[in-house]
Amino acid sequence: xxxxxxxxxxxxxEFPDSGLSLRKFCRERHLNYARAxxxxxxxxxxxxxxxxxxxxxxxxxxxxxxxxxxxxxxxxLVRLSSRFDESVLLRVVALxxxxxx
Numbered sequence: 773x774x775x776x777x778x779x780x781x782x783x784x785x786e787f788p789d790s791g792l793s794l795r796k797f798c799r800e801r802h803l804n805y806a807r808a809x810x811x812x813x814x815x816x817x818x819x820x821x822x823x824x825x826x827x828x829x830x831x832x833x834x835x836x837x838x839x840x841x842x843x844x845x846x847x848x849l850v851r852l853s854s855r856f857d858e859s860v861l862l863r864v865v866a867l868x869x870x871x872x873x
Contacts, residue, residue, distance in 0.1 A: 780811035787812075845869055 787797050794812065798805045839854040843861070845868040852861065 776811075777815070780808075781815055784808065784812055784815065 783801065783803060787794065790797050792800070794808060795805055797803075798808045837854045839852045839856065841852045843850045843852065843865065845865050848868045850861070850864060850868075
């Protein structure tokens with residue numbers, strides 16, 4: 773008999789490429805929607821592996837000048853613009869140091 777983890781991993785494996793909402797995906801495959809939500813969260817990559825950053829540059833916007841200040845937190849380096857927001861910086865440092873969930 774298959775373990776529930778394997779059953780749900782297999783059942784949800786086609787969901788990302790289906791183009792459907794989870795509710796419709798479950799309806800079409802006769803899956804319990806509430807259980808699918810539970811297993812999708814449970815099978816998701818851990819938060820440690822899911823943290824990624826991307827550089828986003830908006831077109832036709834003035835880039836703030838570099839303040840020359842950088843904060844190193846473990847293996848991460850955060851460079852600050854001249855107009856950085858202190859509250860955002862505190863949240864980023866807390867997140868990178870593992871003090872915020």
